[in-house]
Amino acid sequence: MKIGFIGLGIMGKPMSRNLLKAGYALVVYDRNHAAVDEIVAAGAQAAHNIKTIAQSCQVIITMLPNSPHVKEVVLGEGGILAFAPSGTVIIDMSSIAPLASREIHAAVIKKGLSMLDAPVSGGEPKAIDGTLSVMVGGDKAVFDKYAGIMKAMAGSVVYTGEIGAGNVTKLANQVIVALNIAAMSEALILATKAGVDPELVYQAIRGGLAGSTVLDAKAPMVLKRNFKPGFRIDLHIKDLQNALDTSHGVGTSLPLTAAVMEMMQALRTEGLGQADHSALACYYEKLANIEIQ
Numbered sequence: 001m002k003i004g005f006i007g008l009g010i011m012g013k014p015m016s017r018n019l020l021k022a023g024y025a026l027v028v029y030d031r032n033h034a035a036v037d038e039i040v041a042a043g044a045q046a047a048h049n050i051k052t053i054a055q056s057c058q059v060i061i062t063m064l065p066n067s068p069h070v071k072e073v074v075l076g077e078g079g080i081l082a083f084a085p086s087g088t089v090i091i092d093m094s095s096i097a098p099l100a101s102r103e104i105h106a107a108v109i110k111k112g113l114s115m116l117d118a119p120v121s122g123g124e125p126k127a128i129d130g131t132l133s134v135m136v137g138g139d140k141a142v143f144d145k146y147a148g149i150m151k152a153m154a155g156s157v158v159y160t161g162e163i164g165a166g167n168v169t170k171l172a173n174q175v176i177v178a179l180n181i182a183a184m185s186e187a188l189i190l191a192t193k194a195g196v197d198p199e200l201v202y203q204a205i206r207g208g209l210a211g212s213t214v215l216d217a218k219a220p221m222v223l224k225r226n227f228k229p230g231f232r233i234d235l236h237i238k239d240l241q242n243a244l245d246t247s248h249g250v251g252t253s254l255p256l257t258a259a260v261m262e263m264m265q266a267l268r269t270e271g272l273g274q275a276d277h278s279a280l281a282c283y284y285e286k287l288a289n290i291e292i293q
Contacts, residue, residue: 004057008035012063014127022152054083067100086112095119097242098164105163119170123230131155137165174239180214185281218278227275234273
């Protein structure tokens with residue numbers, strides 16, 4: 001079975017590498033030819049357009065920035081639906097709006113194809129070591145049949161319900177991650193301003209109730225002033241916007257999410273949109289006029 005992989009960015013490249021390591025035959029496409037060449041060197045076959053992937057691959061994975069990109073690749077002129085035969089399965093592992101997943105799915109089903117929405121969490125480090133968390137929505141029978149492909153890239157693959165449920169779950173994840181980073185930043189700036197070594201504070205609290213995967217991943221980055229992106233602020237803004245839009249659509253409010261969204265927007269304005277989301281600490285540093293070190 002050939003797998004098509006469209007989207008070789010920060011996450012897509014290591015994910016595709018793990019599929020190759022698991023022994024899958026892979027055909028890859030991206031507008032960035034250097035990224036394609038890199039994965040071809042690891043054992044994949046290059047596709048010069050989406051048509052090639054659509055016509056030759058039974059399963060097609062998309063890993064793209066946002067809803068419009070997935071719509072273009074799947075629904076657009078020259079997209080997957082224009083060329084893929086009936087029975088093809090699309091696994092969209094992008095993080096997009098749940099309503100967009102449902103819209104795309106409706107068109108996919110009409111053409112006789114199947115689709116899962118399967119966004120991931122864990123950032124670049126977990127994409128590299130193949131321990132991503134995957135949250136999947138769609139037909140349960142399709143999930144059961146193709147879960148093994150996703151497990152080749154992940155430490156956890158969980159079925160969460162009908163189409164769109166995967167992206168609702170991812171939005172919930174992103175809300176918790178954003179608020180965790182904000183809380184961590186507040187705590188570390190408090191320690192620093194009070195004259196207590198924030199490194200020792202982190203070591204003291206990480207084994208208690210305040211400890212978390214987010215704390216262990218992001219506190220060391222802040223303490224080392226390492227804001228190289230594992231997950232960019234710009235992408236987290238996209239996810240939080242989708243969360244807020246979805247919350248308004250279902251009739252609820254996310255006040256803490258909205259507050260962190262404004263912090264991230266301020267950082268983007270200051271040129272930190274491409275920094276890791278741990279750079280949220282910089283927002284607090286500016287308020288306190290002190291650097292966490």
